[in-house]
Structures are given as structure tokens and as C-alpha cells.
Amino acid sequence: MTQNHMFEIFSADCPLCKNIEILKNPECTQKIYDVNHIDKETEAKMKKYRIKAVPTIVIDGKYKVVGVPDFSMRCGDDLFKRLEKDYRI
Numbered sequence: 001m002t003q004n005h006m007f008e009i010f011s012a013d014c015p016l017c018k019n020i021e022i023l024k025n026p027e028c029t030q031k032i033y034d035v036n037h038i039d040k041e042t043e044a045k046m047k048k049y050r051i052k053a054v055p056t057i058v059i060d061g062k063y064k065v066v067g068v069p070d071f072s073m074r075c076g077d078d079l080f081k082r083l084e085k086d087y088r089i
């Protein structure tokens with residue numbers, strides 16, 4: 001059974017934020033929150049995940065990567081093993 005993973009990307013359209021690239025595939029959904037234009041949903045998510053810097057990527061509400069990752073963010077077993085080990089919220 002395939003699980004649909006949710007990648008929530010907090011961005012300010014800065015040069016570092018533009019380096020965030022999640023490889024699209026059927027198991028992954030992306031939502032980008034622009035912290036330059038904070039609406040109620042973005043504000044609530046920032047509080048929930050304690051977003052203090054951009055770029056930040058929250059995956060499935062369980063993992064948080066702050067900054068530009070130095071590893072592939074392509075959905076797959078390798079990614080989720082690394083997230084489980086080093087990036088659990």
C-alpha cells in the first residue's frame with residue numbers, strides 16, 4: 001500500500017528557499033507557505049511546528065528539516081529512515 005506523504009515547505013522566496021526541490025512523485029504532496037504573506041493558516045502552522053527560520057520543511061507533521069538539506073528529499077525508504085533517525089519533531 002502506497003502512502004501519500006505531505007511536505008509542508010515554509011519559504012520566504014529567498015535564495016536559499018529557492019534551492020528547495022522536492023522531487024515530484026505520486027506518493028508526495030507539497031504545500032508551500034509563504035512567510036512574506038502570512039495568512040491565518042500559515043500563522044497557525046508556524047506556531048504548531050515552531051517555525052523560526054526559512055526554509056523549513058515539515059514532512060507528514062512528524063519530521064522537520066530546517067535549512068537546505070544536504071541530502072535528497074526524494075520520497076522513498078532511504079529518506080524516511082534518515083528523517084526518523086535525525087529529524088523527528
